[in-house]
Amino acid sequence: MIAKNEAHQIERALKSLDWVDEIVVVDDGSQDQTAEISRQYTSKIIPHEFTGKISDTWRVGMLAATGDWLLLMDADEEVTSEFKIKVKKFFSEGVTKNYDGFEFYRNNWFLGEALKSGVWRSKTLRFFRKKGFKITSDLHLDIRVPGQVGVIEADINHYPFQTLEQFVGRQNFYSSMAIEDIRNEEGNVSSRKLLFQLTIRPLKVFYKNFLLNKGYRDGVLGYIHAVLHAFLHFIEWAKYWEKYRKVPPPKQL
Numbered sequence: 574m575i576a577k578n579e580a581h582q583i584e585r586a587l588k589s590l591d592w593v594d595e596i597v598v599v600d601d602g603s604q605d606q607t608a609e610i611s612r613q614y615t616s617k618i619i620p621h622e623f624t625g626k627i628s629d630t631w632r633v634g635m636l637a638a639t640g641d642w643l644l645l646m647d648a649d650e651e652v653t654s655e656f657k658i659k660v661k662k663f664f665s666e667g668v669t670k671n672y673d674g675f676e677f678y679r680n681n682w683f684l685g686e687a688l689k690s691g692v693w694r695s696k697t698l699r700f701f702r703k704k705g706f707k708i709t710s711d712l713h714l715d716i717r718v719p720g721q722v723g724v725i726e727a728d729i730n731h732y733p734f735q736t737l738e739q740f741v742g743r744q745n746f747y748s749s750m751a752i753e754d755i756r757n758e759e760g761n762v763s764s765r766k767l768l769f770q771l772t773i774r775p776l777k778v779f780y781k782n783f784l785l786n787k788g789y790r791d792g793v794l795g796y797i798h799a800v801l802h803a804f805l806h807f808i809e810w811a812k813y814w815e816k817y818r819k820v821p822p823p824k825q826l
Contacts, residue, residue, distance in 0.1 A: 575630050577601040577623075579648035580610055582732065587614040589652035592661065593644065599634040607648075627750075628708045638703065642669070645699040645714065646729070650679070655727040660700070663725075673720030674701030679731040683798055690787040690795055698722060710754060740801060748809045755813050762813070770810040779803035 576583055576598060583598075587610070590596055596615035600608050601623050611618050621633050635643055644660075646652070656677065663669050676696040681688050698716045705719045734740040759766075779799050782788045788795035 574646045574648060575599045575601060575627075575634060576603065576607050576611070576648040578603045578605045578607060580605040580607050583607055583648040584610050584613075585651050586646060586648050587611065589657075590614070590644075590646070592657050594640055595638060597634045597637050599630055599637075601630060625750075627714070628710065631708065631714060635703065635706075641703055643701060643703050643706075645716075647731075647733075649732045651730040651732070653680075653728055653730060656725065656729055659725050659727045668723070671721065672723045673705065673718040674698050674716070675723045675725045677725040678728045680728040682730070682732045683734055684737070684794060685735055686791075686794055688788075688791055688795070688798070690790045696724065700725065713754075737797075737801075744801075744805050744808075748805060748812055751809045752813050752816055755809065756817070767810065767814060771807060771814070774810075775803040775807040778806045 574583075574586065574597065577600070580603070587596065587598075595617065597617045597619065598608075598611045598615060599619045599621050600611070601621055608618055617637060619633055619637055621630055623630060631645065635645075663675075676698045677700065678696055697714075698718070699714070701716060701718050702720075707717045709715045709717055734743070755762075762770075779802075782802055783796060783799035788799045791798065
C-alpha cells in the first residue's frame with residue numbers, strides 16, 4: 574500500500590486486510606498521522622520520497638514484501654468480505670496454482686455516493702505472483718504477468734474523491750504526469766491528431782461515460798462525473814500541446 578497524508582481514511586483500508594500474512598506501507602512523506610495509524614497494523618512502514626514516477630513508489634513496497642503473492646491497494650480502498658472469502662478459497666482449493674495473477678473489479682464511489690452505472694467499472698490486475706511481474710507504465714499501475722490471468726468475482730470498494738476540490742487537485746497532478754506517457758506512446762503528434770484529441774475526443778469520452786455506460790442512471794452525479802472525465806482528457810492533451818509546441822523566439826527590438 575502506498576500512502577501520503579491519508580490519516581482520514583487509511584485505517585479503513587488496513588482493517589480490511591486483517592486476513593493477510595503481511596502488510597507493507599510505503600509512506601510518501603506524509604505530514605499527518607498516516608505513519609502512526611499504520612503502525613497499529615504493521616511494523617513494515619517504509620519512508621520513500623517521490624521520484625516523479627509512481628511506479629518507483631510501488632516497486633519499493635513490492636520488493637519489501639516477503640510473500641509469493643502481492644495484493645496492491647491504495648489507502649482509499651477497502652477489501653470486501655466477499656473478496657476476502659474468494660481469495661482464501663482460491664488458496665485452500667489450489668486454484669492459484671494455475672494462474673500468475675487475478676483481475677477484479679472496483680466498486681467506485683464518487684463524492685460520497687456509490688455509482689450505480691458501469692461508467693467507472695473496469696477490471697484491474699492487482700493480485701499476482703511476485704515472481705516475473707512487470708510494471709509497464711510510470712503513471713498508472715499497469716501490471717503484466719508471464720502466465721495466465723484469472724478473475725475474482727468479487728469487488729473491492731474504492732473511495733477516490735470525496736470532494737470536487739480533491740478531484741481537480743489530484744487530476745491536475747496526474748494530467749501533468751500523463752504528458753510523458755502520451756509522448757512515449759504517440760511520438761510526434763500531427764496537428765490534425767492533436768486537434769482531434771482537443772475537440773472531438775472529449776465529446777466521445779462524455780458520450781461513452783454518460784450514455785453508452787449509462788452514467789445518466791446516476792443523475793446529476795453521473796453528469797458531473799462524465800463532464801469531469803471529458804475535461805480531464807482535454808486538459809491532458811492541452812498540457813501536451815503547451816509543453817511541446819514550437820514557440821518562435823522573441824523578436825529583438
